[in-house]
Amino acid sequence: MELFQQITQFVISGLATGAIYALIGLSFAIIFNSTGIINFAQGEFVMLGGVMTIFSLNVLHLPLIAAIAVAVAATTVVGVVFERLAIRPLKNATPLALIIITIGASILIRGVVMLVWGKDTQALPAFSGNDPISVVGATLLPQHLWIFGVTVLVIVGCRLFFHHTISGKAMRACSFNRRAANLVGISVGRMVLFSFVISAAVGSLAGVIIAPLTMTAYDVGVMLGLKGFCAAIMGGMGSGLGTVLGGLILGTLESLGAGLISSGYKDAIAFFILLLILFIRPQGLFKKGETERV
Amino acid sequence: MKSDKLKFLAFCLVVLLAPLPLAGGYLTNVLIFVGINGVLALGLNLLLGYAGQISLGQAAFFGLGAYGSGVLTTTYAMNPWLAMAVVAVCVAAFAFALGFPVLRLKGHYLAMATLGVGVIANIAFNETVDLTGGPSGLSGIPNLSIGGLIFDTDLKNYYLVWSFALVMIFLSLNLVNSRFGRGLRAIHDSEVAARVMGVNARLMKVQVFTLSAFISAIAGSLYCHVMTFISPTSFSFHVSVELLTMIVIGGLGSVYGSILGALLLTLLPEMLRTFHDYDIVVYGMLLISMTIYMPGGLVAGIPALFRRLLPARGSNA
């Protein structure tokens, strides 16, 4: 009975962490799908969301809602500037060059944040208190519900956007075949910019809602970005349910691994399973295989 | 062909004479690490620059080499040279076995898989405290020695590390101009086409992956004997990224480019130190602007720059 109760706690905690990974994974996938870029600066968007919210709260003395809006908007602007200055000038760039550029951008953003806001870790107050909620013998915080809620909203929003609006459909067209999309009159360049906007917004939103739980500092982006990348790969780099499931599975595996096997090796367990998945189903867990075009 | 040999001889001469004007100053010490990073970058460049297979987990093999040598020579008091050979062969064997499933993957999946290998290895260095000393590191590793000559000063270590580096460079230069090297480049351009032409692409990719791991392991062994202390932070994801940056900046698919990249990225922090806390920002900006404005790396970029400048000067005269 005690073990059962422990396992429910592991699973519930894992799902909560997994939802964060899923959100970040989604923001990875949005850029990847319309541009083929793995944005290694994605974690920095997450960090910016948290750091800027705290800045708007503590220095600008805005109310929470306004602070969040300012943070998401500001991060989106960073996303746009990044695309304009670092991605667009490259014509016919190799994937490798893009990887290096995004790594460079992540170092740059981290450095600027460190210089402007310092190196201290900061905490954001919880949105609706810190009183634990009991769910089937396990405990959760109200903030976890916020995370689940926002994740669901973002997924639904993405689904609606990508399947039911002209811009969304145009972006999907770019992801299937850029040249064909261009030929039917879609401005690929604008879609790329658009994907950076959405991705930065989603990433920063993730950063905002987790900041009360995990706290934030200039260097939190690296690990979160890595885990989000992991989630997206597990789900096959799609911007839908696959990535979300990937994130939830990753979070649960980590939590179960830490609780039942060894806390020191928990990340190793998660990455080991990721490797197995890649070896057995290289196209991700939830995606049909593709044939390679020459 | 003859000019290639001359180039290599000239390079040897530069390496031989470089420490003389430094007179044992701390730059000799920096140049030792340029040598080690150069060997590592070369290993990665064979894999990425020639065969087109990305790896974000080079630090794993580097670390395995360093820890292998470190543990064998301290806890088990093995002869350092023997340990170096044993470890390099073991790491290569491990990479060979790992290569078959990993190199079936492509693009970002390959990047993720190699990154995963790197992360797992780093966690293993941290967690096997009884063997590796864990996060607080492994100390008391002996210096290398030949007969009565102990490599315990910067100058001696410089020549030690660079003789290894020169041998590796020489072998790599021969390799890339061989049938094997041409096969690798064919895989880089189009794997399917290479296969149609009768190149055993799968096996060749694994072979070059193994070679790259072997080279990294040797660099690791050298590193541990030069430093006499190792800790897991020296073999983190960050190191893999730095190596990647070195070869991109130096020049993908160029042996000398690897060395040039290693030289720049190892010296860069030294030069940036005048900026104090700003150096991280400058570093980020350099990475971005280099990739945008010199996509072929310095090896291709500098001659192109000269070509652009020289005719202009000629017409003025």
Next chain:
Amino acid sequence: MKKLISTAFAAFSLFCLSTAALAAPPIKIGALFAVTGPASFLGEPERNTAQMVVDEINKAGGVKGRKLELIVYDTGGDATKAVQLANKLIKNDNVVAIIGPSTTGDTMAVAPVADKAGIPLVSCAAGSKITDPVRKNVFKTAQNDALAVARIYEQLKKEKKSKVAILSVSDGFGSSGREQLKAQAAAYGIQIVSDDTFGPKDTDMTAQLTKIRGSHAQAVICWGTNPGPAVVARNAKQLGLAIPLYMSHGVSSKKFIELAGDAAEGIRLPSGKVLVADLLPKNDKQKASLLAFIKDYQSHFKAEGDHFGGHAWDAVMLLKGAIEKGGDTPAGIRNALESTRNFAGIGGVFNYSAKDHAGLTKDAFTLVEIKKKDWVLVK
């Protein structure tokens, strides 16, 4: 960019002028701190403090009429860089002594370099390994983890608690603490019923704490540096963990209380006396140094001086004392350092000897509890 260069140039020329104005050349002291990177929470206050103390010494006329010059390099918490920079300090800058590095890993990497060159190194890192075994030229100012562990175990023994769970961060600080916790347990009749770790950047520790909740432990000891322990405190509250939570001296600053919020209430930890300086009795030897340090730091940086900065304060003052006594040669400084007795600094009362280059006893630590967002002494 241009502005940056011009300010740097202006600062440099100003610096040249100010040094040229002096008759005797300054005594050069090197410093290696992890000002950036994961250990910047150590390196930054250390650098600030060291620079502040050196400036103040110079303002008061220097050491025996000669100014001190502090040359600080940032290791970024990277052992390879630390070694390169130590070489630079020794060979290019010709320093007579080195303060730092900030972390145990960096220190272990640099120690053989300094020892070989015969330059005294006063480390600001906590690992017991640094001075055990004793190296001729290596000293340290940070209190050994062993002493902090002893302080906690003493209290547990007093309360007749014998089963503990330990939860440590998987970096140099955590693993060194974990080693000590395990090594000393038997001597205090304590049994470790659960031994878990967490990563320095982990964001959720409920899994480990759930396991601990099911392990019949009577107390949890968490060994880490911010922000991990703050997450542990919050998660413990979330899970309704009823047993007392002990932290290490790695979080003994107001920052921890700020991060953990309400969850910090009732947490105990061993700390250097700097936290509770105003609560100390008047006859405490350290009180004067502590109050001076806190006041200085407050007026310079508008922030609370913590005990990390204190390590650098102690290092500079110890060197100052050693230079006054032993002259400005590395060997003279080393010998004078080794004969330092009864130096009441921030970390404690230092007594170095040929056999002890750490110099502190467990009196250096007091056990404090967090009540109403402030520290109180545990009796």
